[in-house]
Amino acid sequence: MEYFDAHNHLQLYTADAALDAAMAAAAAAGVTGMLCCGTSPDDWGRVLEISCRYPGVTPCFGLHPWFAGEDGWQGRLEEFLRRVPGACLGEIGLDAAKDRPGQLEDCAAQLELARAFNRPAVLHCVREWSEVLGQLKKARLPAFMLHGYGGSPEMVKDFAALGGYFSFGGAIADPGRERLRAALAAVPADRLLFETEAPDAGGPAGVTAVVDAAAAALGRPAEELAELSAANGGRFSKGSI
Numbered sequence: 001m002e003y004f005d006a007h008n009h010l011q012l013y014t015a016d017a018a019l020d021a022a023m024a025a026a027a028a029a030g031v032t033g034m035l036c037c038g039t040s041p042d043d044w045g046r047v048l049e050i051s052c053r054y055p056g057v058t059p060c061f062g063l064h065p066w067f068a069g070e071d072g073w074q075g076r077l078e079e080f081l082r083r084v085p086g087a088c089l090g091e092i093g094l095d096a097a098k099d100r101p102g103q104l105e106d107c108a109a110q111l112e113l114a115r116a117f118n119r120p121a122v123l124h125c126v127r128e129w130s131e132v133l134g135q136l137k138k139a140r141l142p143a144f145m146l147h148g149y150g151g152s153p154e155m156v157k158d159f160a161a162l163g164g165y166f167s168f169g170g171a172i173a174d175p176g177r178e179r180l181r182a183a184l185a186a187v188p189a190d191r192l193l194f195e196t197e198a199p200d201a202g203g204p205a206g207v208t209a210v211v212d213a214a215a216a217a218l219g220r221p222a223e224e225l226a227e228l229s230a231a232n233g234g235r236f237s238k239g240s241i
């Protein structure tokens with residue numbers, strides 16, 4: 001079986017040996033592709049280095065909403081995007097749980113960059129679904145992904161109509177998350193992705209358990225969901241829907 005981890009932060013492995021071990025475990029589990037997301041200018045270099053070392057890792061460069069409002073990142077971000085033609089924008093977005101002025105402006109500016117460079121974007125969103133939808137409507141991107149989707153089942157069609165992919169993590173197995181599983185069930189098959197947020201979830205190999213949980217929730221074979229999401233991940237990384 002082939003798996004794709006749609007969202008992780010491999011740069012957070014502090015020791016090379018730990019990263020090597022996590023990547024070896026992922027390869028042994030059949031994880032053939034993944035998106036490694038930067039969060040600020042401080043980690044973009046490391047993300048790039050990791051993507052050069054491990055085939056199958058697509059680098060993403062972006063300013064996370066938790067770091068919004070700082071100066072000087074935009075020129076450096078453009079530099080990374082120019083230097084790495086296969087890179088995506090991310091992790092960008094809006095987070096109502098973090099009081100960081102400048103989130104709206106920084107997210108909009110990065111969506112504009114995604115549009116200008118014709119790159120797919122990886123979005124983080126906490127309780128700002130209408131605002132994110134509004135920004136995405138303006139941005140008209142080739143493709144985007146809502147990582148750790150936590151929006152309503154009803155909004156799935158609105159995002160899907162704009163070219164959205166939806167990524168789910170281990171929370172779909174939580175007994176109390178009925179609405180999250182309803183959202184999972186509402187996602188069109190060709191837009192479905194799974195993620196670990198590694199180093200969480202035991203590393204990128206942990207995506208196999210997420211796929212198993214989705215299979216149980218949807219009543220579909222895990223093999224089918226693994227192949228489907230791996231194909232979706234490959235298409236997303238290339239910026240197509």
Ligand SMILES: [Zn+2]
Nearest residue numbers: 009037091197
């Ligand atoms: Zn993340």
